[in-house]
Amino acid sequence: MTKTITLAQGNGGEENNDLIKKVFYKAFKNEILERSEDAAVIGNLAMTTDSFTVSPLFFAGADIGKLAVCGTCNDLAMMGAKPKYLTCSVIIEEGFEVESLERIVESMRAELAINGAVVVSGDTKVVPKGSVDKIFINTTGLGEIVQAGISSNNVSEEDVILINRDIGCHGATIFAAREGIEMSSTLRSDCNSLYPQVKALLDAGVEITAMRDATRGGVAAVLNEWARQSDVCIEVDEEKLPISDEVKGICEMLGFEATALANEGTFVLAIKKGSAAKALEILKSFEVCAMASVVGEVTQKYPKKVILKSPWGTSRFLETPNGELLPRIC
Amino acid sequence: MTKTITLAQGNGGEENNDLIKKVFYKAFKNEILERSEDAAVIGNLAMTTDSFTVSPLFFAGADIGKLAVCGTCNDLAMMGAKPKYLTCSVIIEEGFEVESLERIVESMRAELAINGAVVVSGDTKVVPKGSVDKIFINTTGLGEIVQAGISSNNVSEEDVILINRDIGCHGATIFAAREGIEMSSTLRSDCNSLYPQVKALLDAGVEITAMRDATRGGVAAVLNEWARQSDVCIEVDEEKLPISDEVKGICEMLGFEATALANEGTFVLAIKKGSAAKALEILKSFEVCAMASVVGEVTQKYPKKVILKSPWGTSRFLETPNGELLPRIC
Known part of the structure; x- marks a missing residue:
């Protein structure tokens, strides 16, 4: 590991995983943490934390x-938990406009209502100019597990892999906004609360093995984590990956892979084969999930690896993203 | 309220309370939040969050x-809860030394052990130089309530007011460090885990009405919050306030009030009169609590006010601190 922290160590990919394991897991060693789920499972509760530094x-x-409410509630939903209680801790730069703060807090309120969750504890720090860029928000959430046993460690050959919608919108939007790229006005972040989709799947009795929202590191990071944690090979049909024309455009222009772009309302599912058709039907009943798709299968071809198969019969490994992706993406 | 956020709005005093009420409570309105306790009470669980920005x-x-582990575990302990599960979310500036990060994480590990708590979920963000000053840490904690009913809303004339140790050490230490003041080598932050002291009190059957650690805003802020929340007058004997010679020195030199200085291992207790002697005896069995003291009583003289009585028979109101106290104190 390097002697000083690099941007790559916050990328949601290889270097990030390395830092977490060598510094944090090493010191905080315990079984709950080491399961590396989206949220910790404590009895019938799920608990998760995220700090948000997005710019703009x-x-x-x-x-x-x-973003802060979706990010935390989604991590709970991914463990089959109903988001219930959130904490909200803000670090604000001196001179930040109160009106902007009020807009942000109003967004949080509206999104909490969608999740049926409440903020029960908070903290407000104000720091001198130059100590922080505008505002950072931490949200930590507690959820009640309504479907136990969902885990990234249990993906097997009995499952197929689905994605709920077109990928890469959040990453492409933030990149475009930051670089001042004028894109088609239809490109927007997928930022969205996923609990309603999860609830609909669970209510219909869909047999879910694993779910994970594809945030930093994108779909590529999630699939690689699952392949490694469950000791399986995940084979993805490249042409089945749902990608909008706008995101394809940004990717072609800038040489990005849509599979490495961050998402904030997009999740990957491992579903028992027999439940796949029903899951797809339910997902597609949500407007934002029009492009929901079964994208791949689980095999033992190359355990711990993800294979991307092209429509021409060729294939390549899809690796965990590495290097400096876009910092302050979430 | 001002149009832009001021440092005073993060002071733990008047302006801070005003911002929290007008922006956060207004949007997040719910009964749990509005009880304004050190930690939210959810059934037999307590939950609390804090972000730490201290410099140096x-x-x-x-x-x-x-500080991050003590701060969060102490807020749980103040609600009569055993600290159990913490989350740890760090925002690190690119270029921060890995060795410093390891020292910080090792401190967290050691303090978690004292509390018998574990970190179950984490988040690591790295932001470009200039987006954050070195490292900020959020810890959010979940505790199991072992003594229900402890509340800042229940202080009554049946209680006396105690403080567990000499006050103001953390604020004085940070101030001295930041300003390069060379003080006696015995001045050090009181930063300490309070659960062991709380457990000893509860195990001995001490009847505790309320407890609160006197962090930002100091003892003055806590006493005023209690007077207001419980609609009582708190009368404090100035000469009984435990203050070390080192802290007195800093206060005299710089015109501070020790009652407004931040603490990180000092708490105020409202104890049923009949339990006071036992509580004092138990507290004094802890080395750091040699100066534990009964400092005042609860009356109806001036409801919602705190009175500071001098040894010469005069008295004055002790107000909630306001203005720019020391930013980045915790």
Whole structure:
């Protein structure tokens, strides 16, 4: 590991995992933490934390407030938990406009209502100019597990892999906003609360093995984590990956892989084969999930690896993203 | 309220309370939040959050890691809860030394052990130089309530007011460190885990009405919050306030009030009169609590007010601190 912290160590990919394991897991060693789920499972409770540093604060489709509530509630939903109680801790730079703060807090309120969750504890720090860039928000959430046993460690050959919607919108939106790229006005962050989709799946009795929202590191990071944690090979049909024309455009222009772009309302599911058709039907009943798709299968071809198969019969490994992706993406 | 956020709005005093009420409570309105306790009470669980921005990161008696674990575990302990599960979310500036991070994480590990708590979920963000000053840490904690009913809303004339140790050490230490003041080598932050002291009191059957650690805003802020929340008058004997010679020195030199200085291992207790002697005896069995003292009583003289009585028979109101106290104190 390097002697000083690098941006790559916050990328949601290889270097990030390395830092977490060598510094944090090493010191905090315990079984709950080491399961590496989206949220910790404590009896019938799920608990998760996230700090949000996104720049710009306001962007097409959302803002840091909506992002903070979605990010934390989604991590709970991914463990089959109903989001219930959140804490909200803000670090604000001296001189920040109160009106902007009120807009952010209003976004949080609206998104909490969608999840049926409440903020029960908070903390407000104000720091001198130059100590922080505008505002950072931490949200930590507690959820009640309604479907136990969902785990990234249990993916097997009995499952197929689904994605709930087109990928890469959040990453492409933030990149475009930050670089001042004028894109088609339809490109917007996918930032969205996933509990309603999860609830609909669970209510219909869909047999879910694992779910994970594809935030930093994108779909590529999630699939690689699952392959490694469950000791399986995940084979993905490249042409089945749902990608919008706008995101394809940004990727072609800048040489990005859509599979490495961050998402904030997009999740990967491992579903028992027999439940796949029903899951797809339910997902597609949500407007934002029009492009929901079964994208791959689970095999033992190359355990711990993800394979991307092209329509021409060729294939390559899809690796965990590495290097400096976009910092302050979430 | 001002149009832009001021440092005073993060002071733990008047302006801070005003911001919290007008922006956060207004949007997040719910009964749990509005009880304004050190931690939210959810059934038999207590939940609390804090973000730590202290500068310098390492100071006499502790560092930001120890502070983060103590701060959050202490808020749980103040509600009669055993600290159990913490989350740890860090925002690190690119270029921060890995060795410093390891020292900080090691401090957290050691302090978690004292509390018998574990970190179950984490988040690691790295932001470009200039987006944050070195490292900020959020810890959110979940505790199991072992003594229900402890509340800042229940202080009554049946109680006396105690303080567990000499006040103001953390604020004085940070101030001295930041300003490069060379003080006696015995001045050090009081940063310390309070659960062991709370457990000893509860195990002995001490009847505790309320407890609160006197962090930002100091003892003055706590006493005023209690007077207001419980609609009582708290009368404090100035000469009984435990203050070390070192802290007195800093206060005299710089015109501070020790009652407004931040603490990180000092708490105020409202104890049923009949339990006071036992509580004092138990507290004094802890080395750091040699100066534990009964400092005042609860009356109806001036409801919602705190009175400071001098040894010469005069008295004055002790107000909630206001204005720019020391930013980045915790």
